[in-house]
Amino acid sequence: MHMATISRWTLAYFSCALVALLCALGLMAAGFGYPNDGLMAPRTLVVVHLVTIGWLSLLMLGALLQFLPVLIGRELVWPRLPPVVLTLLLIGLVLLLCGFLALDSLHGLSADILPFGGLILLSGFCLAAAILFTTLLRASSLPLPAGFVMLGLISMLVTVMLGETLASVLAGLVGGDFSLALVEHGVGLHAAFGLGGWLTLAAMGVSYRLVSMFLVAPERKGTLTAVAFWSAAVALGALVGALFALIATNTSWPLGLALTGIAAVLAVGAYLIDIAALYRTRRRATLELHMAGAVAAMGMLGLGASLLTWALWSGIESALAASMHVLSLGWLGGLGLAMLYKIIPFLTWLECFAPLMGRITTPRVQDLVNESRAAPWFVLYFAAELAGAAALFLKVQHVFQLTSMLQLLGAVGLVVQYVRARRLADLPTAWQNHPRPRLILPATRKRSVV
Amino acid sequence: MTPTPRMHIEADIRAALRTVIDPELGHNIVDLGMVYDIDVGDAGKVDILMTTTARFCPASAFLQEAVAAAAGTIDGVEKVKVELTYDPPWTPDRMAPEIAIRF
Incomplete structure (x- = not known):
């Protein structure tokens, strides 16, 4: 195979994810959740x-x-299943959120929908994992970046399995020691995984x-990349060990958690140094905006990881909350927004102009x-992240x-910019009158779009 | 030495391929060094060996089709076969110096 096909549903995933991000930020702006409520409060x-599910996982x-x-x-297997996964995840998420609100004494809702929503989420994530794992296993060899993705999956x-168990506990379906x-030790593991x-x-x-x-x-294939990967694998292995210890003994395993922390810091450090080397060895002198945005996001990873280490060492709750905010919305969210600024125009270009190459003058993706x-x-997004x-x-x-x-x-x-790219605005x-694509779901093409 | 008709056709194809722009790098694929070989055979049969900057890129087959379409417009060309190869892979060192300076 020389060419990866274009995933028809990717933009639908991105659109739902962006709606979830805007809703989450809107709720935070309205004073919903921490620090107005407790760190573990339903809101x-x-x-x-x-x-984490609506924005980052989608x-x-x-x-x-x-x-x-x-x-x-390798081609993605079972290309008809991604819309099924998306539907399951959206329904599961809505039910899960309603379940949390039920815990917050919202009238008319039963907390039983919490594990029910979790179950639907579990089925959606399992289906997604089946598609992605099967695709991965068809590769003749796995480069290290794909190894990271496999660990991630x-x-x-x-x-998700730990989350579903926690949901069952919170809904009162599981009791005992x-x-x-x-509840005491598993939430941290759930967040770490x-x-x-x-x-x-x-x-x-x-x-x-x-x-x-x-x-x-x-491409980076040297020692640092291997250190980043194997440290991440060790961190994950120790975390799995801590989970088994919790299941077997109902207590936490401090040594395993310490090993996870040390290996994770090593993995993040090696990754950041490795990525910095990637930037230094680039042949493209000028950084396009999405790659400059990625630098800010990587900086947030360094900041968030340092803050988290200190928060876990000091036990200061607000530092833990701040580190989670930086890691989720600064590092992962910031990287996502930066990459979308390139991926959405690229997918749009593929849809609108790629078939015309060689026949008419086509624009660049940029x-x-x-x-x-x-x-x-x-600038506003990342500055607000730091201030937040x-x-x-x-x-x-x-102030928050x-x-x-x-x-x-x-x-x-930024969402307006993505929409402008889709609308060819x-x-x-020279290309102002070019037919515009559909905003979210690309039209089906015979050959290139699955 | 007098240029043969085949050499003329190859030069025309090369010129036509300069209208095919790599969508990400923004330069034509000939000056980027992505066209490895143009072989003009008998009866207007042309074989082109090319690469793309990134392996498995979703734009690869479109570039392949674009090259076939652009080469097919040249007088004397009857049939075009475009093959993608990643052996050797493309590197920035393949770019024409005037492109590399502006890169």
Whole structure:
């Protein structure tokens, strides 16, 4: 196979993910969740899962449906299933959020829908994992970036299964000492598997390939990449050990958690140094806006990981909340928004202009965007992230709401840029009258679109 | 030495391929060094060996089709076969110096 096909559903995943991001930021701006509510309060859990499942997981799955075939040079298997996965995840998420609201004594809702929503989410994630794993296993060889994605997918499954168990406990379906131990020690593991194992490792894997492609830099295959990968594998293995210890003994395993922390810090450090080398060895002198945005996101990974290490060492709750905010919305969310600024125009170009190459003069992908118009929204988003994390750390509710409002404004500004790219609104005049594609679901083509 | 008709056809094809722009890098594929070989055979049969900047890129087959379409417009060309190869892979060192400077 020389060419990866275009995933027809990727833009639908991205669109739902962006709606979830805007809703989450809107709720934070309205004072919903931490620090107005407790760190583990149902309203905080609504915001957290809207970000991690609605925004980040849908974004990552949409990206993997498109880029896993590029990573390994194999077609995606079962191309008719991605819309089924998306439907299951959306229904499951809505029910899960309603279940959290039921825990918050919302009248007319039963907490039983919490594990029911979790079950539907579990089926959606399992189906997604089946598609992606089967595709991965058809590769003749697995490059290290694909290895990161594989670790990420394993973590995704553990996260969702642990989450479903927690949902059953919160709904009162599971009791006894195990439920107490799970609530006390399992939530941290659930978050570590989700944010660290699933989302961060998958983002690392995809970014290795995308950064190399976009910067025209030689792929990284040296010691640092191997250190990043194997440290991540050790961290994940120790985390699995801690989970088994919890299941077997109803207690946490401090040594395993310490090993996870040390290996994770090593993995993040090696990854960041490796990516910096990728930027240094690039042949493309000028950084396009999406790659500059990625630099800000990688900086957020360094900041968030440092803050998390300190928060776990010091036990300061607000520092933990701030680190989660930086890692989820600064690192993963910021990287996602930056990559969307390239991926959406690229998919649009493929749909509108690729079939015309060689027959008429076609624009470049970069002609579909206007960087000077988009740059201020990126600056606003990342600046608001830093200010928001500071406000969370200091537990200044009104300032946090204000920074969330500004971050929402930045995100809305970027969504407008994505829509402009889809509508071909920023193209030079020579192509102004070119037929516009559908906003979300590309038209079916006979050969190239699955 | 007088140029043969085949050499003329090859030069015309090369000129036509300069209208095919790599969508990501923004330069034509000839000056980017993505066209490895143009072989003009008997009866207007042309074999083109080319690569793309990234393996398995979703744009690869479109570039392949674009090259076939552009070469097919040249007088004397009856049939075009375009083959993609990644051995050797494309590297920035293949770019024409004037492109590399502006890169």
